[in-house]
Amino acid sequence: MSTTTLGALELVVLLAVARLKDDAYGLAIRRDLAARTGRDYSVGALYTTLQRLEDKGLLTSRHSAPLPVRGGRSRRHFTLTGAGARALREAERHAASIWAGIGKPLRPRLA
Amino acid sequence: MRSSPSRQPSVTTASKTNSAPVTERALLALGGDPAFITDLLGDLSEEYTYRAAHDGVSAARLWYVREVVRSTPHLVWNAIRHGPPSARARLAGSILAVVVTFSVLTLAWLTRNGPPASLVFGGGIDSDGIVVNNLGPVQLSMSVLDARGHRLERTDVRYQRVSGVLIPVSTRGVIKCTQPGDAIVRASLAPLHRDFVIHCQPVRTIRDAGWGNFVVGDPAGTLTVDAIGLDGQPVTRIAARLRVEDSTIATLDSSGRLRPLRPGETWIDIEIGDRRAGAFVTVYEPVRTFEGLRPDQRLVVAPIRLTRGASIRWPLPTGVFFLTFSADSSEAPPTRGFVGLGSSSSPTVQSPVNMSVAGLIMCTRMPEPQPGVLGAYCLARAPGATLILTYSGPGGPNEIVGSLALERQDQH
Numbered sequence: 001m002s003t004t005t006l007g008a009l010e011l012v013v014l015l016a017v018a019r020l021k022d023d024a025y026g027l028a029i030r031r032d033l034a035a036r037t038g039r040d041y042s043v044g045a046l047y048t049t050l051q052r053l054e055d056k057g058l059l060t061s062r063h064s065a066p067l068p069v070r071g072g073r074s075r076r077h078f079t080l081t082g083a084g085a086r087a088l089r090e091a092e093r094h095a096a097s098i099w100a101g102i103g104k105p106l107r108p109r110l111a
Numbered sequence: 112m113r114s115s116p117s118r119q120p121s122v123t124t125a126s127k128t129n130s131a132p133v134t135e136r137a138l139l140a141l142g143g144d145p146a147f148i149t150d151l152l153g154d155l156s157e158e159y160t161y162r163a164a165h166d167g168v169s170a171a172r173l174w175y176v177r178e179v180v181r182s183t184p185h186l187v188w189n190a191i192r193h194g195p196p197s198a199r200a201r202l203a204g205s206i207l208a209v210v211v212t213f214s215v216l217t218l219a220w221l222t223r224n225g226p227p228a229s230l231v232f233g234g235g236i237d238s239d240g241i242v243v244n245n246l247g248p249v250q251l252s253m254s255v256l257d258a259r260g261h262r263l264e265r266t267d268v269r270y271q272r273v274s275g276v277l278i279p280v281s282t283r284g285v286i287k288c289t290q291p292g293d294a295i296v297r298a299s300l301a302p303l304h305r306d307f308v309i310h311c312q313p314v315r316t317i318r319d320a321g322w323g324n325f326v327v328g329d330p331a332g333t334l335t336v337d338a339i340g341l342d343g344q345p346v347t348r349i350a351a352r353l354r355v356e357d358s359t360i361a362t363l364d365s366s367g368r369l370r371p372l373r374p375g376e377t378w379i380d381i382e383i384g385d386r387r388a389g390a391f392v393t394v395y396e397p398v399r400t401f402e403g404l405r406p407d408q409r410l411v412v413a414p415i416r417l418t419r420g421a422s423i424r425w426p427l428p429t430g431v432f433f434l435t436f437s438a439d440s441s442e443a444p445p446t447r448g449f450v451g452l453g454s455s456s457s458p459t460v461q462s463p464v465n466m467s468v469a470g471l472i473m474c475t476r477m478p479e480p481q482p483g484v485l486g487a488y489c490l491a492r493a494p495g496a497t498l499i500l501t502y503s504g505p506g507g508p509n510e511i512v513g514s515l516a517l518e519r520q521d522q523h
Contacts, residue, residue, distance in 0.1 A: 030154070043178055044183070044186060045185055047151050073156070
C-alpha cells in the first residue's frame with residue numbers, strides 16, 4: 001500500500017476537515033485552525049492547501065446551496081475521502097512510532 | 112473526485128462592500144483559477160461581515176485588504192499550476208506590467224531633479240579658479256547641481272565682479288580679460304552664490320613651438336611652448352588644449368607630456384586662449400648602428416661615443432636622406448663645418464667632429480639649427496656609400512657623446 005506524505009499544514013487541515021465533518025468549509029477550517037494552533041493562516045494559504053489535498057485525492061469537495069440570506073453565496077464543503085482517512089491513520093502511526101519510548105512528559109532538568 | 116468549481120457562479124455576500132467585485136475582477140485579470148478566487152473571496156466576505164459587525168467597518172476593511180495581500184502569492188501560484196495557457200500568459204503579462212511599472216517608477220524617483228544645491232565650474236578649472244588666456248570675450252560656464260549631483264538646466268545664473276582687476280563682466284557671465292591680473296567674480300542663483308578667481312593672463316601670440324624629436328622607448332617628454340602676453344613677456348599661467356594628429360605615433364598624457372609610441376611624424380595642435388599654434392614631432396626608432404637597416408626603417412637614431420682621434424665608419428643606405436649629428440654633452444665643442452660633394456672619400460668638416468662620406472653619394476650641409484648639431488642632406492645613388500665620423504683636433508673633452516639620426520625622404 002502506498003503511503004502519502006503529508007506536510008505539517010496539510011496534516012492539520014486534513015485533521016480539521018475530519019473534525020468538522022459536514023461543516024468543513026474554508027472559513028470554518030480557518031477558525032478551527034486558529035483556535036487550536038493559535039496561528040492565523042491566510043485564506044490563500046488555506047485554499048492552496050485544500051486544493052492540493054483534493055488533487056492528492058485525500059479530500060473531495062462540493063458546493064452547498066446558496067445561503068438563505070440576500071445575495072447569499074454557496075459554500076464549498078470538503079469531505080475526507082478514504083485515502084484521506086488512511087493518510088491520517090498513517091500519520092498517527094508515524095507519530096506514535098516517533099514518540100515511542102518517551103514514557104514521561106519531557107521536562108527541563110534542573111541544574 | 113474533484114468538483115468543477117470553475118463552472119460555479121461567482122457570488123459574494125450582499126453585506127460586503129462594492130470592492131468585492133472589483134477585487135474579484137482584478138484577481139481574475141491576474142489569470143487565477145475563477146473557482147479558487149470565488150471560494151477565497153467568498154470566505155473573505157463572510158468573515159468581513161462577521162468582523163464588521165463585531166469590530167467595526169474600518170477594522171474589517173483593514174483586515175480584508177491585508178488578507179487579499181497575503182493571499183496574492185497563493186493566487187499567483189494557483190494560476191501558474193492550474194491555469195490554462197491563456198491564463199498563464201495573462202499572468203505573465205500582469206507580472207511583467209507590475210515589474211516594468213515598478214522599475215519605471217523607481218528609476219523616475221532616483222533620477223528626479225531636486226532644487227539647486229551647488230554651483231560648480233563647467234570647465235577650464237585649476238585649483239583656485241579659472242585661467243583665461245583669451246583676448247576676446249569668454250562665456251563662463253557654471254553648472255547648477257542638485258543635492259544628488261544631477262546637473263540642472265538653469266540659465267538664470269547671474270554674475271558680477273566683486274574685486275580685483277577691472278575687467279568687464281556681464282550679468283550673463285561674459286567676461287573679457289582686457290588686462291592681466293586676478294579678478295573675483297560671484298555667480299549667484301538664489302539662494303546660492305559662489306565666488307571664484309578669474310586669472311586673466313591674455314596671450315597675444317604663441318611663439319612657434321617648432322619641433323620636437325623623440326625616441327621610441329624613452330620616457331614621456333615635454334614640448335616647450337612660449338605664450339607671450341600683452342606686455343611682451345612670457346605668460347606663466349596658461350590653460351592649453353593639445354591634440355595629437357596621429358595618436359598612434361605619440362600620445363599626450365594628462366599632464367601634457369608626450370609619450371612616443373612608434374617611429375613617424377605627427378603634428379600637435381596647440382590652443383591657448385583664442386590663439387593657435389602647432390608643433391611638429393618626429394619619433395625615431397633606436398638602433399645601435401646604421402648597418403643592416405631595412406627599407407622600412409625610415410626614422411632611426413643611433414648613439415655615438417667618440418674619443419679623441421677615433422672615428423666611426425658606417426654604411427649608408429641608398430636613396431635620399433637627412434643625417435643629423437647632435438652632441439649630447441654640454442661640454443661638447445661646437446661642431447662646425449660642412450659636408451661637401453664628392454664621389455670619393457673627402458674629409459670636409461672642419462671642426463673637432465668631422466663628418467664625411469665616401470662612395471657614390473652627394474651631400475649638402477644644412478644650416479646649423481644650434482651649436483653642437485651637424486646636418487646634411489644626402490643622395491646615395493648606389494650601395495657602398497659610407498659615413499665617417501671623426502673626433503680630432505685640439506681642445507675640448509677627451510670624449511664626445513651624442514646621437515646620429517637618419518631620416519629617409521624617399522618612399523620604399
